[in-house]
Amino acid sequence: xxxxxxxxxxxxxxxxxxxxxxxxxxxxxxxxxxxxxxxxxxxxxxxxxxxxxxxxxxxxxxxxxxxxxxxxxxxxxxxxxxxxxxxxxxxxxxxxxxxxxxxxxxxxxxxxxxxxxxxxxxxxxxxxxxxxxxxxxxxxxxxxxxxxxxxxxxxxxxxxxxxxxx
Numbered sequence: 001x002x003x004x005x006x007x008x009x010x011x012x013x014x015x016x017x018x019x020x021x022x023x024x025x026x027x028x029x030x031x032x033x034x035x036x037x038x039x040x041x042x043x044x045x046x047x048x049x050x051x052x053x054x055x056x057x058x059x060x061x062x063x064x065x066x067x068x069x070x071x072x073x074x075x076x077x078x079x080x081x082x083x084x085x086x087x088x089x090x091x092x093x094x095x096x097x098x099x100x101x102x103x104x105x106x107x108x109x110x111x112x113x114x115x116x117x118x119x120x121x122x123x124x125x126x127x128x129x130x131x132x133x134x135x136x137x138x139x140x141x142x143x144x145x146x147x148x149x150x151x152x153x154x155x156x157x158x159x160x161x162x163x164x165x166x
Contacts, residue, residue, distance in 0.1 A: 044076035100125025107131045112138045123153035137162045
């Protein structure tokens with residue numbers, strides 16, 4: 001279990017996550033974390049490789065579906081890099097930015113669901129979805145479909161982007 005010493009004025013722990021108080025940024029999570037509903041940002045490297053780390057023998061859940069709460073507006077660089085146990089990612093809110101290499105190496109993900117977005121999130125750098133499964137669908141609102149496919153850095157994944165009526 002992830003925890004913070006009592007009296008820590010910078011960080012606190014909740015739902016097996018370490019969170020920076022001032023910015024509501026989740027800075028560290030693990031395989032058993034549940035992202036709290038009031039988190040604004042998922043920080044750089046927050047879950048980097050943790051979901052698939054063989055040292056995490058206390059919980060051997062396979063095929064993880066990740067749900068990112070509506071409160072989250074940004075995902076940092078390398079946040080979920082190498083989390084190859086992930087099979088789906090659903091973003092419940094209007095995410096605005098995703099950092100470089102955020103989902104790099106998540107090759108078992110078959111669906112990224114962005115249908116709650118009202119704008120196309122910016123991709124903050126290279127290789128956000130590097131190694132994407134050829135069968136993976138990036139589901140987006142039908143009203144944003146053309147813009148999504150043409151957007152800077154999203155065009156690299158145009159073959160995976162699918163329009164959905166919402």
